[in-house]
Amino acid sequence: MNIGILTAGGDCPGLNAVIRGAVMKGDRIHGQTFLGIRDGWRGLVEDDVIPLPRHEVRGLSRQGGTILGTSRVSPFRGDAGGAERVKEVMAAHAMDAIIAIGGEGTLTVARMLYDEGVPIVGVPKTIDNDLSATDYTFGFDTAVSIATESVDRLRTTAESHHRCMVVEVMGRHVGWIALHAGLAGGAHAVLVPEVPVTLDQVCEWVESARDRGRAPLVVVAEGFTLEDGDIIARDAVDGFGRPRLGGVGEALGPLIEERTGIETRVATLGHLQRGGVPTSYDRVLATRFGAAAIDAVVERKWGTMVSLRGIDIETVDLRSATTELKVVPRHRWDEAAVLFG
Amino acid sequence: MNIGILTAGGDCPGLNAVIRGAVMKGDRIHGQTFLGIRDGWRGLVEDDVIPLPRHEVRGLSRQGGTILGTSRVSPFRGDAGGAERVKEVMAAHAMDAIIAIGGEGTLTVARMLYDEGVPIVGVPKTIDNDLSATDYTFGFDTAVSIATESVDRLRTTAESHHRCMVVEVMGRHVGWIALHAGLAGGAHAVLVPEVPVTLDQVCEWVESARDRGRAPLVVVAEGFTLEDGDIIARDAVDGFGRPRLGGVGEALGPLIEERTGIETRVATLGHLQRGGVPTSYDRVLATRFGAAAIDAVVERKWGTMVSLRGIDIETVDLRSATTELKVVPRHRWDEAAVLFG
Amino acid sequence: MNIGILTAGGDCPGLNAVIRGAVMKGDRIHGQTFLGIRDGWRGLVEDDVIPLPRHEVRGLSRQGGTILGTSRVSPFRGDAGGAERVKEVMAAHAMDAIIAIGGEGTLTVARMLYDEGVPIVGVPKTIDNDLSATDYTFGFDTAVSIATESVDRLRTTAESHHRCMVVEVMGRHVGWIALHAGLAGGAHAVLVPEVPVTLDQVCEWVESARDRGRAPLVVVAEGFTLEDGDIIARDAVDGFGRPRLGGVGEALGPLIEERTGIETRVATLGHLQRGGVPTSYDRVLATRFGAAAIDAVVERKWGTMVSLRGIDIETVDLRSATTELKVVPRHRWDEAAVLFG
Amino acid sequence: MNIGILTAGGDCPGLNAVIRGAVMKGDRIHGQTFLGIRDGWRGLVEDDVIPLPRHEVRGLSRQGGTILGTSRVSPFRGDAGGAERVKEVMAAHAMDAIIAIGGEGTLTVARMLYDEGVPIVGVPKTIDNDLSATDYTFGFDTAVSIATESVDRLRTTAESHHRCMVVEVMGRHVGWIALHAGLAGGAHAVLVPEVPVTLDQVCEWVESARDRGRAPLVVVAEGFTLEDGDIIARDAVDGFGRPRLGGVGEALGPLIEERTGIETRVATLGHLQRGGVPTSYDRVLATRFGAAAIDAVVERKWGTMVSLRGIDIETVDLRSATTELKVVPRHRWDEAAVLFG
Secondary structure, X not given: OEEEEEEOOOOOOXXXXXXXXXXXXXXHHHOOEEEEEOOOHHHHHOOOEEEOOHHHHOOHHHXXXXXXXXXXXXXXXXXXXXXXXXXXXXXXXXXXXXXXXXXXXXXHHHHHHHHOOOOEEEXXXXXXXXXXXXXXXXXXXXXXXXXXXXXXXXXXXXXXXOOEEEEEEOOOOOOHXXXXXXXXXXXXXXXXXXXXXXXXXXXXXXXXXHHOOOOOEEEEEOOOOOOOHHHHHHHOEOXXXXXXXXXXXXXXXXXXXXHXXXXXXXXXXXXXXXXXXXXXXXXXXXXXXXXHHHHHHHOOOOOEEEEEEOOEEEEEEHHHHOOOEOOOOHHHHHHHHOXXX | OEEEEEXXXXXXXOHHHHHHHHHHHHHHHHOOEEEEEOOOHHHHHOOOEEEOOHHHHOOXXXXXXXXXXXXXXXXXXXXXXXXXXXXXXXXXXXXXXXXXXXXXXXXXXXXXXXXXXXXXXXXXXOOOOOEOOOOOOOOHHHHXXXXXXXXXXXXXXXXXXXXEEEEEEOOOOOOHHHHHHHHHHOOOEXXXXXXXXXXXXXXXXXXXXXXXOOOOEEEEEOOOOOOOHHHHHHHOEOOOOOEOOOOHHHHHHHHHHHHHOOOEXXXXXXXXXXXXXXXHHHHHHXXXXXXXXXXXHHOOOOOEEEEEEOOEEEEEEHHHHOOOEOOOOHHHHHHHHOOOO | OEEEEEEOOOOOOOHHHHHHHHHHHHHHHHOOEEEEXXXXXXXXXXXXXXXXXXXXXXXXXXXXXXXXXXXXXXOOOOOOOHXXXXXXXXXXXXXXXXXXXXXXHHHHHHHHHHHOOOOEEEEEOOOOOOEOOOOOOOOHHHHHHHHHHHHHHHHHHHHHHOXXXXXXXXXXXXXXXXXXXXXXXXXXXXXXXXXXXXXXXXHHHHHHHHHOOOOOEEEEEOOOOOOOHHHHHHHXXXXXXXXXXXXXXXXXXXXXXXXXXXXXXXXXXXXXXXXXXXOHHHHHHHHHHHHHHHHXXXXXXXXXXXXXXXXXXXXXXXXXXXXXXXXXXXXXXXXXXXXXO | OEEEEXXXXXXXXXXXXXXXXXXXXXXXXXXXXXXEEOOOHHHHHOOOEEEOOHHHHOOHHHOOOOOOOOOXXXXXXOOXXXXXHHHHHHHHOOOOEEEEEEOHHHHHHHHHHHHOOOOEEEEEOOOOOOEOOXXXXXXXXXXXXXXXHHHHHHHHHHHHHOOXXXXXXXXXXXXXXXXXXXXXXXXXXXXXXXXXXXXXXXXXXXXXXXXXXXXXXXXXXXXXXXXXXXXXXHHOEXXXXXXXXXXXXHHHHHHHHHHHOOOEEEEEOHHHHHOOOOOHHHHHHHHHHHHHHHHHHHOOOOOEEEEEEOOEXXXXXXXXXXXXXXXXXXXXXXXXXXXXX
């Protein structure tokens, strides 16, 4: 059997470990051969496919990024050719199946291809932890680790200067990274897209921490908005009435400083969170996902993706992976909010 | 309500985060007060109890170890006084309930006390991940992280010298740390107590890795025994017929070197694995466990312990925590063994 | 002898280790007592002084920040009172001498106080490594470590996406952090304030790296300016002609992308570089500085500061510390530039 | 010009960075070509030489170990053939010069070859920091970092259990790693080969720390011996009169426990200290050494080695590198001893 592998969407620690897990298991147990599809769907649209023999995946479990490259190209966009073009390229390389590693967008494309008869299996990737069809995916733990380590570092400087520190972490639609890094780092406020709060509330937490002699530490997900959004709109301009650039952290910091009088600094972690060596948790999960994807291929479970439930790997319908965003439930936020202020 | 907290058994990263989670939630939401019982059950037997106000738990989520101290004393051993003595000390401090944080031994004592009427709630702690009543507990992820990082480090030296490296990790009865660190670190063999293999098999994996130009890397849990145990017995003596000291790693290394002719070095990680700053995963889980223990106390769920199932915290009967060891199931080992050699 | 200690200026990993080294040595060897002056010179101006017994410095060698707090207040600014006020507060606490830990500004104040008769000894602190009177100071190694680790992380994502990555590090007047982190991280260009280069040159390095299949990595110090500065001035406005906010990294990234057509991302490390646990290098140096400051006090070497020369600690005149900025010499940059592109 | 490079002796973080620095500079500036001599002198004796083009050194600055391999073979041992054989192999590959990277043994061989007319330049490598002809070499900082991090980790467990912890670090002849890691980690005793102390003194420090409520932490270099060595000799046998195996840490721990009654645990760091990713300090120094070795080759400074003095790289006679061991001077130990107990 001849299997194509691709990684699509944003970079994520653990992609290489999935590739290695799949190739090692397929090569050794089933005598499968592998093809690397370069830069996600682009490689299938533009016929950019390379051999992926076992020795190429050596040592990959601890290497961040993806040796196959990635992009945000879709076969269904513009005149990319859709399923027909994909089948054409597969046929040219005698490719029997595809393992597609990616997030919601990638898995949606995978499902559409499956609907048109492409033998395909998915592996969920989401650094934000926003897929409801799996307990966790690889990359999330590494991102939370990096964000937590950053919070630990920023805290000492904030305390030395008696400042408030606002740390913006990833999370456009869901607040999981903020929630976990905030809990782990002992933040005095965690602001997530799922739970808008007022600036008054934020400042109350900040002042409460300050009043107990602490340097207030606010972790904010990039998708957070103030409940009283007009205040952001009004304040997020500079003295010339021009909108302030930068993310929510850059907007929020000055608001807190103006309102509370506490000197405030902002750190935006950005790309730091998705790079580098994966944590051992992510390496194990990614390796297991890669091996499980081979099982799904061997059992011809087309149109499914692998998924973590508790401590077991299962397969679920690709459709289930792409219908519902896994948001931070209210009870999880309430549980954390006990520690704020 | 006046709640006593104790930590018992071996040290484990995350103990302090549990204490902090419990005290913060109890103090803020329920107006509870807390007492620190020093050095596990010893504090209850010898009446060594201190106030544990909220400001004492400040910053604890990222601090390894336990500020309460720990020991392996049991109230049911010798003339320690059993449940009567425990009730006496509780009464002297007007203690309404106990939160006991510990492993199988501690939770067994907790259950015995509960059977004699002590209002008690457990929090599972096991760095080895050997409790079947919870998916994971805090400490395990940190131990696996440290072991994985050590494997990463040892690999470069092994490769420079073309050596085989044997790394002994914790796990007297179960091989979870070895399994996960071995998977994460890309080991060529992982040896666990649950699956005895022959020295021939180990050497076959070692030679296979060597033949592909790799420095063979063997991760072995301290409780592993060779299937053909007589060989260990025979070889694990020095030239004077005296038994070699040291653990299984120290015994296995020379056997591999003698059999394969590959120069072999041994690293025994020991206490390194249970110390230091907890990973963000363990901090989050421990904090949630601490808060959930307060919920259990408030709901008077005596005789239960908190537990992780998937991504949710539940409570389970203390009895269930102490009846069955969670071993590495055969299918998990088989899944990993695909990558050996 | 009764000695006051203060830390002033920006936070820096190792400040606490200096404090601990001084107090431990003074207390044990000379029976000295210590006073903590809070928030730098502010504590001397506003008489905010606390006892600093030995047990307060326990465990401080590995703790970032400063337990004494810091600020940018100067006794010579406004009506702060100058040397007279300082002497007054010293007298009120029977303070015999001051150990002042800080950068160029702090050491200048120390020198001015010494000129007016205050018995004072300095300890140089500069995360930027810009003091010519010492080979290195504590904090610099930690900053370079964090910047290097960040570069390592950002590289994997840049490679997965075939992007150029611009990393802005600290260094308003000197490029030492950029130079060392760039060398350690294998950057394809290092841009420092001391050596202006043209945008053409930068883009040539970027394209050269890209042409060899690499993801171009540019490390830029915050004080760098393009040799053809007018190009920055022209381009660093948005579509509406408004100046772009953000630092040099934010300005440079789009210029590179526009000129080369290579997708470019920017990471600004900011405060991350000055926080958290000091490296072992910085802990050793800071501890030695603290102990050496006590020697200087005992020998009444007022008006001097401790300094590292090779592997030895010496004392030098405070004046020498504040006259000349230690810039990256041209031969050091040339040495590094061999590796660019 | 055609230059052979070899790495010999024990593995050391930064070897790869030296190789990269040399090849990059030689290739780009001087158009030199490079040959990799495999496994140190073995490659010259057995004619195991490979091309080392520039693309082979890509990304090496952050990779531990040596891609060339290493061994302890000497051309002057047995019938290896000495300088004649070396010249023969050099001639066979048209090799114009050799860059030899290694410790005292390697540099002694280099000097002997130079004495017989081989054009050779040395790069000092010593993880132990025992070469007097250079302030520091690469590898030492990484070893100290790892040892310090280990001490930090072991401390939390020692404190939770009220134990004494003995940590054995590298250093057979000199105690630099112990001294620096002990200072950085806040050890209560640092035991080095240069300064024998009595068991009484060690126990006095241990008890003093315990009496102040600390978990005593002893860092011991592997080459340390008790001043009253007969006590070790007597005690370092088990109940059957057989000598105890293991290093000085394993011998010392039980002695401390028996003498003081404080439960004591031992951690032997071993190979962990010489593996893995080099620190940024070591990467910078190693890269500069590699580039400076090319300068020395171009200037035909045969029989010299590169060396760090303060912040500058110089060249010194190879003879000076191999005549005197750089021991910890008494004043450095005294400086540290102020903090003991």
